[in-house]
Amino acid sequence: MKVRRPSMFAQISRGLRLIYSERSFLAQQGYTESIKQKRPCKPDGTPLPWMNYQVVHFLEQRLRKDHNLFEYGSGYSTQFYARHAGTVTSVEHNRDWYNILNKNKPENVELLFRDIGDINGYCQAIAGGDRRFDIIVVDGRERLQCMEVAVDFLSEQGVVLLDDSSRKRYQDGRSAMKRRGFRELDFIGIKPGGLSTHQTTLFYKENNCLGL
Incomplete structure (x- = not known):
């Protein structure tokens, strides 16, 4: 037939x-x-991160108002995190984009500008005080260097989120997180308005703040 x-x-x-x-x-x-x-x-036009829908849905369910979040790479995601987390500290390397975002940033957001060429700037922006963060989002420039710095500023229950984690140039960073004792959870799917699939990875340990 x-x-x-x-x-x-x-x-x-x-x-x-x-x-x-x-x-x-x-x-x-x-x-x-x-x-x-x-x-x-x-x-309804409410901003979302430019990440795959699977991880966005997960974060909507797990982020809480007692979470302190740090973000490498500011944007629409900053407004999303501000709605769901308690405090958000976000660093941006593009001056024009920083100026646009800074005009309408939510009250619980601290927006930082750091020059990408300054060795003590962008990646080290998280080291500006003695704070520890429950969630550190690596979604901007110099992601390998940012991940290396970020782990020293996690809270005891902290997790690291790396977007576009399937890219070949980020695999050394993933391996380094495993050597530090972190487990991985991958989210794979399409992004808003996109056509191809993208991967985001959460690095976590036991008793983490997202209940993994």
């Missing part, structure tokens, strides 16, 4: 329904709205 395959038109039609139908997963997550607004957001 010959099996009839869907026509090219039928396949395209299904693909369009997946993206644009109000009942589809992508539309409900804000994928369509992200394309329209050219930024990661929910259907």
